[in-house]
Amino acid sequence: MPARQSLADIQFLLTEVLRAPAQWQALAPFADTDGDLAAQVLDEAAKFVDTAVAPLQRVGDEVGCRFSAGTVTTPPGFRDAYQAFWQGGWPALACAPEDGGQGLPTVLECVLYEWLAGANHGWTMAPGLLHGAYECIRHHASDALKAQYLEKVATGEWLATMCLTEAHAGSDLGLVRTRGVPQPDGSVRVNGSKIFISGGEHDLTDNIVHLVLARLPDAPAGPKGLSLFLVPKVLQDGARNTVVCERIEEKMGLHGSPTCVMRFDDATGWLVGESHKGLAAMFVMMNAARLHVGLQGIGLLEAAWQKASAYAAERRQMRAPGAKDTSLIQDHPAIRRTLQTQRAWIDGGRVLAYHTALQLDVAKHSTDAGERAAAQRWGALVTPVLKAALTDQGFHGASACLQVFGGHGYVREWGIEQIVRDARVAMIYEGTNEIQAIDLLVRKVLADGGQGLAALLAALPGKAPGAATSARRHALVEITQTLAIAAHSDPELPYWVADDYLRAVALVLLEWAWCQIGTASRRAHGRASTGLADRWTAPAQAFTQWVLPEFDLRAAILRQRIAQALEFKPKESCSA
Incomplete structure (x- = not known):
């Protein structure tokens, strides 16, 4: 039960190491959120993760998502768990109260998503983009779009996607060909195809809000010519939009998350933000996602460490140096080195990620201009570091934890091999780790x-x-x-x-x-x-x-x- 086991550690890091309650209570929106309230929220979050989400880990991998004639069926139990998730208010932890949120500090949301990823990465992919989509719509959409979509996304009643990648345009978004043609009523008609769209089609929610990068007819070439459009699966009158899932990918891991090829056939959408400035609006979503991807690395490594630590405490093999009889493998120096090294990455990575989450709130809400500037600098410089370093360690560290099991780790029975497979993608999506490094050094x-x-x-x-x-x-x-x-x-x-x-x-x-x-x-x-x-x-x-x-x-x-x-x-x- 990963969330419960890590709860005491996280409380210590938040209260004793970072003095987080004092930091967030200095900001007006969180003045009434004391440490006791935060502890209660995290305790309830841990219960939800352990009872509703973690038990679906194996079925998500073994059954996976099913595609048929444009529809996607998620693994057994996934829809019920997601309905309980949004109805329990969990997606809205850090959203503003006026948007249907609970108005809690961002760091509490980060802890929740770290736990979710460690418990069931495939399931967590579904709500994983909600926080970014919420910020994007809140800051860039028109009042009319906000009125119709913001609260639905904030609460998680409707899920969202981020539609960037095309078959010929991976990280080079300047090559995007999808088009948006303005209509007399103020809408646009979107045409084109997108690949690698997490949650592009599913049965978890009644509607899906697609945020799509495309070009208007007068757009200049290159990335500066991109605009952002909101394209819903279901239109306001209840009619199905002309958004089609052509297939889902067969993947190394994340079988519980449908990775879709999406086609937009004169689909109805609306401009988000200014024309030809879609990347600025989309980066609000991507930057929020990158911190959460770094937290996925921590959550997955924590899950792998817990499995390896528990196994090492039970398995006997040979004599450890100085022992008279066969020893638990946790007593052998090679195993202690592996487990303690991964523990060092988890604990230190958490401090950096949680401090970053605190700085995001300072950047938004502090009344001191100097504090805001310093917090913005931290977020800009440290976010790519966390995304790259923590996902790299999430994969390689999980592989090291598999090694603790020996041959048993390579078979499905113990569950550690699924974590290794699931963790690998985090080094790729939301900007590959190589792109994170270039972003850090060259651009920042x-x-x-x-x-x-x-x-x-x-x-x-x-x-x-x-x-x-x-x-x-x-x-x-x-x-x-x-x-x-x-x-x-x-x-x-x-x-x-x-x-x-x-x-x-x-x-x-x-x-x-x-x-x-x-x-x-x-x-x-x-x-x-x-x-x-x-x-x-x-x-x-x-x-x-x-x-x-x-x-x-x-x-x-x-x-x-x-x-x-x-x-x-x-x-x-x-x-x-």
Whole structure:
């Protein structure tokens, strides 16, 4: 029961490490949301995840979605669980009360979706885009569209899709060919095909709100010519729109989520936002989704870790060093290293993701312009890091947890192999991890010569770092500055090293997260006179010993490539 098992850890990270209640209560919309209320919400969320969603994990994978003549039937139990989900108010946790939401802090929604992904990734794909669609419609749609669609999407009564990709246009949205033709009544007729549309057709809700990127007749070529249209499955008069699901994909994982090929045949839709500025509106949706995809990485790794940890506590094999008899495999150093290393990623990743969620609310609601600017900078720089680093670890860490089972992990009985298969896609969708790295380095860090990143590192909350931590932050700033200079000599350089750079940033941020965990656990341990600090000791040591040294590797790669671009020879080189 993953949600229940991680509830105490998450409460500690929110209340003791991040002091989250004090942060959100400083913002007017959340002034009345104290820690006790948040704890009650999370407790009820954990019960829902464990009882309604987690039991459907296996049937979702083994039965999967069924396609017939344009209709999609989801696995047994999926519709009932989703109806209970939206009727219980769970999709609307962080939506504004005036839109039918509960007006709670974003971080509570993030915890809920992390749990959902870990419990049943396939099912969670259905409501996974609601938060982004809600923000997109709220900020960019006309009053008429808001009146008809906003509350339905906010509450989750109607689900939504994000229709970007075409067969010839994956990440290069400038190649999109789908067209929208304006009509005298103010609507448009949309024609074209989209692929890889999660939840493009299903039986979970009575309507589906498609947000579609397309071109108006007078659109310029390239991404700047794209507009965004809202195209519902069912029109206001109850008639079925001419939106057709042609097939669903056969996939490596996520069998409980229909990935659809969608065709729009003169489908009726309406412009969202301004003409030819569809990407700006769509990115509101994509940026919200990217944080949640990072949380999927955490949730899936947590689920894999729990399975591996439970197995290691029962399975006996050989003698561990110093033991006199056969030992539980959790006593063998190789297994302890695996489990503690993945625990270090989960705990540190949670601190970063939850802090990011808190910053999103600061950016929206703080009355201090400086606070808002700092929060916006954090979100812009850290979101691609979280999406890439945490989904990468979600997959590779889940694979490491499968290794704990030996041959048993490779067979379906234990459930760990499904997590590995399901986790793989998170490294691809919502912008591949390579694109996240390019976005971070090229579009955000180098755009101002690294000043924004340097300011972010200098302003990290908490007490002053130790010498080693400070040295790594300074090294990252120095690498960034020289990289900006070297890029003038070699314009391809940032694209070659973007992945290494993102990993280096992730490790520095994780080190900060673990410093905060260590401080909080020592403080709480001393106050309560309990063994609380022991919970965090082993993963903290694993982070220092097995994770953080990667920073030196990435830094060496970056420095060597920078030196080559500047036509310098590294001071130390290997000779054959």
